[in-house]
Amino acid sequence: MTDVLTRRDLLRRAAASGAFLTVPGVLAACGGSSSKSSSSGSDHTLAKTLHFSNWPLYIDTNNKTHSHPSLQDFQKKTGVHVQYTEDINDNASFFGKIQGPLSRGQSIDRDIVVLTDNDRYLALMIKKGWAEKLDKSAIPNIKNLVAVQRHPGFDPNREYSLPWQSGMSGIAYNDNLSDPVLSVDDLLENPKLKGKVTCLNSMGDALTIVMLANGDDPTKVTDKGFNAAFDRIKKAVDSKQIRQFTGNDYAPLLAKGDLAAAMSWSGDIAQIGNKHIHWNIPKDGGALWTDNMLIPKGGNVYTASVYMNYVYQPSVAGLMEAGDPKKNITGIYYIPPVIGSKQAALKLNPSVANNQLIFPSAATLAKVHLFDSAALNNQKYLQQWQNLISG
Amino acid sequence: MAWFHKHRGLMPYVLLAPGLVFLAVFFLVPLGFLAYQSLESGNIDFGYAFTWSFGNYGTAFTDYRPEFIRSIEYAGIATLLALLLSYPVAYWIAFRGGRWKNLLLLMIVAPFFVTYLIRTLAWETILSDNGTVVRILQHLHLVSPGGHILATGTAVIAGITYNFLPFMALPLYVSLEQVDPRLVEAAQDLYASSWKAFWRVTVPLSLPGVVAGTLLTFIPAAGDFINAQLLGAPQNHMIGNVIQSKFLELTDYPAAAAMSFILMGAIIVAVAAYARAVGTEQLSGTAV
Numbered sequence A: 001m002t003d004v005l006t007r008r009d010l011l012r013r014a015a016a017s018g019a020f021l022t023v024p025g026v027l028a029a030c031g032g033s034s035s036k037s038s039s040s041g042s043d044h045t046l047a048k049t050l051h052f053s054n055w056p057l058y059i060d061t062n063n064k065t066h067s068h069p070s071l072q073d074f075q076k077k078t079g080v081h082v083q084y085t086e087d088i089n090d091n092a093s094f095f096g097k098i099q100g101p102l103s104r105g106q107s108i109d110r111d112i113v114v115l116t117d118n119d120r121y122l123a124l125m126i127k128k129g130w131a132e133k134l135d136k137s138a139i140p141n142i143k144n145l146v147a148v149q150r151h152p153g154f155d156p157n158r159e160y161s162l163p164w165q166s167g168m169s170g171i172a173y174n175d176n177l178s179d180p181v182l183s184v185d186d187l188l189e190n191p192k193l194k195g196k197v198t199c200l201n202s203m204g205d206a207l208t209i210v211m212l213a214n215g216d217d218p219t220k221v222t223d224k225g226f227n228a229a230f231d232r233i234k235k236a237v238d239s240k241q242i243r244q245f246t247g248n249d250y251a252p253l254l255a256k257g258d259l260a261a262a263m264s265w266s267g268d269i270a271q272i273g274n275k276h277i278h279w280n281i282p283k284d285g286g287a288l289w290t291d292n293m294l295i296p297k298g299g300n301v302y303t304a305s306v307y308m309n310y311v312y313q314p315s316v317a318g319l320m321e322a323g324d325p326k327k328n329i330t331g332i333y334y335i336p337p338v339i340g341s342k343q344a345a346l347k348l349n350p351s352v353a354n355n356q357l358i359f360p361s362a363a364t365l366a367k368v369h370l371f372d373s374a375a376l377n378n379q380k381y382l383q384q385w386q387n388l389i390s391g
Numbered sequence B: 001m002a003w004f005h006k007h008r009g010l011m012p013y014v015l016l017a018p019g020l021v022f023l024a025v026f027f028l029v030p031l032g033f034l035a036y037q038s039l040e041s042g043n044i045d046f047g048y049a050f051t052w053s054f055g056n057y058g059t060a061f062t063d064y065r066p067e068f069i070r071s072i073e074y075a076g077i078a079t080l081l082a083l084l085l086s087y088p089v090a091y092w093i094a095f096r097g098g099r100w101k102n103l104l105l106l107m108i109v110a111p112f113f114v115t116y117l118i119r120t121l122a123w124e125t126i127l128s129d130n131g132t133v134v135r136i137l138q139h140l141h142l143v144s145p146g147g148h149i150l151a152t153g154t155a156v157i158a159g160i161t162y163n164f165l166p167f168m169a170l171p172l173y174v175s176l177e178q179v180d181p182r183l184v185e186a187a188q189d190l191y192a193s194s195w196k197a198f199w200r201v202t203v204p205l206s207l208p209g210v211v212a213g214t215l216l217t218f219i220p221a222a223g224d225f226i227n228a229q230l231l232g233a234p235q236n237h238m239i240g241n242v243i244q245s246k247f248l249e250l251t252d253y254p255a256a257a258a259m260s261f262i263l264m265g266a267i268i269v270a271v272a273a274y275a276r277a278v279g280t281e282q283l284s285g286t287a288v
Helices: A012-022 A024-030 A069-078 A091-103 A121-127 A140-144 A184-189 A203-213 A223-238 A250-256 A266-272 A301-311 A314-322 A341-348 A379-390 B002-006 B008-038 B055-063 B065-096 B098-113 B116-126 B132-139 B153-177 B181-190 B194-222 B226-231 B239-249 B253-278
Strands: A049-053 A081-085 A113-116 A161-174 A197-200 A242-246 A261-265 A277-280 A286-294 B040-043 B047-050
Touching: A049 A301, A069 A081, A069 A301, A069 A314, A091 A113, A091 A121, A091 B239, A113 A121, A121 A286, A140 A301, A161 A203, A161 A250, A161 A266, A184 A203, A184 A223, A184 A261, A197 A203, A197 A223, A203 A223, A203 A261, A203 A286, A203 A379, A223 A242, A223 A379, A250 A261, A250 A266, A250 B116, A261 A266, A266 A277, A301 A314, A314 A341, A379 B239, B008 B040, B008 B253, B040 B253, B055 B065, B055 B253, B065 B098, B065 B153, B065 B194, B065 B239, B065 B253, B098 B153, B116 B153, B116 B226, B153 B194, B153 B226, B181 B194, B194 B253, B226 B239, B239 B253
Parallel strands: A049 A081, A197 A242, A197 A261
Antiparallel strands: A113 A286, A161 A261, A161 A277, A161 A286, B040 B047
16 A cells, blocks of 8 residues: 555656666667657658657556556547557656767657756756657647746747646655654754655755745756755665665555655655655745656657647546546546636545645745756766765 | 687687677776766866866865775675675585575575665665664664664665675675585595684685676775665665766766766775785686
């Protein structure tokens, strides 16, 4: 029950170990793969198959048949079969896997991939020219994109990317083991929680939360602000307040009671559904991140754009997000970027549609912030952070 | 066939060829690329260039010395523990296993039917703060009240020991199984107590198994990062964790490649010292 697999599945470690084999040299040695049919022509004919790589448990699923109703519906409407693969467990390892062929100008046999904006690789894909431009003439529904997502720093006019889902990073605690943990002060410095706390291993998430608590602005990171937050986390590591840095592997530890509190992602806690585990945006604010769809170089632009247009219909987005208990369909339970999806979700699954973690109000969203993308690419920061969490 | 008769001398090479080709393609060539990469400089934004930057090796070693030492230390302790745990088991199966031998061996290998990651995660449950193991140890005052074993070096070493135990137990079993019990009997008849016979006859005869087992355990254990990642605190991380983060998180391929070579070098030195100490003939089992 407690080992719920979630999007940032802890199998990333397994993937990570496998990815050792994919360092560019090895790939070069073995000769690149790929010579696929999917061409990037701008002609408006649909391909037979759309190759879509996504994170695990990140789409609507029928629990009985394990099929994905929204994809079946897309095929019914357009005749395009979506070959849906859940092979992204972690931005860095996935990037490691695809950067070899892409850097040699080879196709990676995928039409859509999904990468996160609080990791450096999304921006890097666009900057390196490894993403195709969207065919906006095929995406009229882009008008349904929520305002806050329209002009991100890495893609100011949404020429290359569209959000798939967003999520919030904050603090979860187990009420059997602790009083409510609502602030970073508590999480990192309350002696009662010593050794019973984990911190997220994603620099963007952790730094945003701690910088906000320090009164610094995480959307415009300065050396001073970075160092203050970094030192505060390091102090908590040295004093053994923080026992580990985790991806979403905090989830089973929280449920088992090994952790009293954890820096964590909203969707995971919504999926665990344990009544003793509570998730909050910390007192001084939390982090917001968004996973974005991209068409990697060589992908079929038109077919991918038609699919993006499809998922930006409010009715489709509502079903994907909230599922449909009557038909045994589980939704995604993160945060959809599509205007009107809440209205659609209300009809299907009111309890999910009214969940603040899944359909947050404007007041909730005002409390979460996106980490500075320049800082994400600052090699000095990254190095310092990685040394703290892995060595 | 006639051709082979004529060129008899070539036969060994023909038989060696598939293995050698395999190793060349899947080991030597990638190793060459890794060596090349370890001397590059640059980053993912602007690309990497080959610049003979031997400095990668220097900084890798000076910056991450504690992790290198910790890897050798944890792997060494785990290897020793695995030896102490498996020797009696292998001995018992070899000499007393009788018709249950195959079943018992299967039981040693059985955990390997489950993936490595899941086996390690199981230890997260076994050593859970609220689990039986920790409760009993707290009761015995071996762990302070409110203390934990997860996220400590103890948990990492326990995980490594468990995960590599079969690599130790199986070679030990094979060499013990080959010990002729009549030699032990003869020793007991002629001069020795059973304890003395064990030390003078059985142990020396099983040394090839000990050597093979320690190498098979120590070498992969030193490069392991899963156990430290899941069962350890940041203070317990090993060099494998650093290499993993350099390769995948920082995309600092040159530094990661250099570290891989340093680790390889350190292991070769350790193994060579060990082989010299116990005698290389033990490795091939020709001492018998």
